[in-house]
Amino acid sequence: MYLNIIKFGEALIESRSLFAEAAWLTLKLTAISIFIAIFIGLFFALLKISNIKVLEWIANFYIFIVRGTPLIVQIFVFYYGLTEIAMISGFWSATLGLAFHNGAYIAEIFRGSIQSIGKGQNEAGRSLGMNRSQTMKRIILPQAFRRALPPLGNQFIIGLKDSSLAAFIGLTEIFGAATTMGANTFDYMTWLLVSAVYYLILVFLLTLLVSFVEKKMAASD
């Protein structure tokens, strides 16, 4: 196998509008699914630390399912399940599938960071007369969220790359665009490498964004 650099460069330039659109779709998939996954994750993290057996069990079951099955299976289940029942678009079934998947990992991240906040913080809040939910919302969660940022950033990057699986249910996001072009030109390698460039750029930008937020939140250190 050899790679023609000039051909690769031309492909990269010629396809820019197709891939810009594909990258935009990847971004939308990632951003919306992660946004939803944060709420799912927070919800199940709170169930896990609720000290109420049934709720813990529900959260554990959810995490067990997500961890124990391949993401591609989850996406297809959402796709065939949702498009049939709810007439939902491919985009939304992929988004919800990804949110469902990432939510479990984010739940574990939040649970860990909430439990890492010393119980003295909770006692300080309670001793001032704040109730459980005030203390959680105003004292524990802001600190836990800050601590969760590095692993969350990591999960966002995984989520971004995993969104490539949406190609299998027909979405022309970056990977989908690459395989389409590959099939049309009988030159998969060039287009896969083009897609790699776009993923690298997006991951790089996401990394910058996460470290920017981390710096902003470090004001109190």
Place this chain on the structure above:
Amino acid sequence: MSEAREMIRVEKLNKSFGDLHVLKDIDFTVKESEVVVLIGASGSGKSTLLRCLNYLELKNDGKIIIEGKETDPKRDDLNKVRQKVGMVFQHFNLFPHKTVLENVIEAPTQVKKIKKSQAIEEAKSLLNKVGLADKADDYPSRLSGGQKQRVAIARALAMKPDIMLFDEPTSALDPELVGEVLATMKELAKEGMTMVVVTHEMGFAREVADKVVYMHDGRIVEEGEPNQLFDHPQEQRTQEFLSSIL
């Protein structure tokens, strides 16, 4: 003034952690404006007793009457009682993600729903009182231990409690910073605050306390005025404890 009001009354209080019986038939009263110092060896139950008084720990048995009212943790709102009973911890437990001023106004604005501008005004005067007016906008990480503890005191006072509990407020401090915190506490005592203080600072106890209570193995062994208890302890255990620390 006639007979001083009873702020805290504890009767036959028992508390266990699992099989560990930590507080045994504790009887204990604190009158208005009294300063009571709890002393005793490590593990004797001083912190647990203090924490029972604001329901951070729930008793197994007995009575805790705060300002004439007995509270049932199952039925009553513990947050209401806690608003009246401020607590200062050994390790300060300031909120690290909030500035000094934000630490102080947090509970008044969130719990009492006081207007922010008014809470800030009150917080500033409290910070002034503990000598930290210039630190209002700093984060706790920028403060020394003594400053942190004074902020913690201001934070507790912001709820206008009737009783203040201190659990070894100077034990985590470098020796040169102990004085400034004790000075703040003396000031508070002079203003008539009802205080229960767990401390190893015997000088403070002698000077400020109205009553010293010696605990051993979950029981109150002896209590009395500081001079009496320190200079003429009646019980042998008390004598042994005092000679071990002095």
